Amino acid sequence: MHKLLMLVFLSVFAFANNLVLQNGEIEVHTEVFGDNEINPKTQNIDSSLNYKNSIESIRGKINILSSSLKSKKEDRDKNMYELLNSSIYPNITFNITDIKKDKNKQFQIKGNLTLNAVTKEIISLVTIEESENIFSINGTFFIKLTQFNMKPPKMFFLTVRDKIDIKYNLIYKKDNK
Incomplete structure (x- = not known):
């Protein structure tokens, strides 16, 4: 019986394909009231996604180091x-x-975003295009800093808005191992 269960378990994963990130960018946008906008971005993305038989079967994780987000103003990045x-x-x-x-x-992609040791469910509207073995995933969502136990900073008369817009463009290739 144990061998039969192990065979069934392994056969489920035998039909899964890894999706290997080929190229991508994640951009974050917010504004400083009374000043201008802040648009840090990163291409330093670590991803482990798998795909079984349809776009709806894609599962896995996408990870970035917060220190890889860079804008045009180093002092604001700090x-x-x-x-x-x-x-x-x-x-x-x-x-x-x-x-x-x-x-x-x-x-619609539903997932759990972990930021500042706080995990919240997020829903993102996304366009996913599949051609041959390539998946192009482009989407947006927003969060509020206060959802993740962060207080929008204030400097003199300037305040960073609570809402953070996130835009991502990711290109994956199906790895048929």
Whole structure:
């Protein structure tokens, strides 16, 4: 019986393919009221996704180091790393738990975002295009700093807005091992 269960378990994973990240960028956007906007981005992305037989079967994790987010202003980046508690919680992780196609043939990715040691469920609207063995995943979502136990910083009369917009463009190749 034990061998039969092990065979069934292994056969489920035998039909899964790894999706290998070929190229990607994650961009974050917020604004400083009374000043200008902040748009750090990173291409330093670690990802382990798998795919069974449909786009809706994609599962896995996407991870970035918060210190890899860079804007055009180093002094603001230092403040951002301090706000994100980068020295204590260096990783920002998104774990995909579900993908569904909506009425408009767009996808919704549901997952758990872990930031500052706080995990919250996030839903992202995304376009996923599949051609041959390539998947192009482009989407957006937003969070509030206060959801993740962070207080928007204030400097004199300037305040960073609580809402953070996140945009991502990821290209994966199916690895048929």
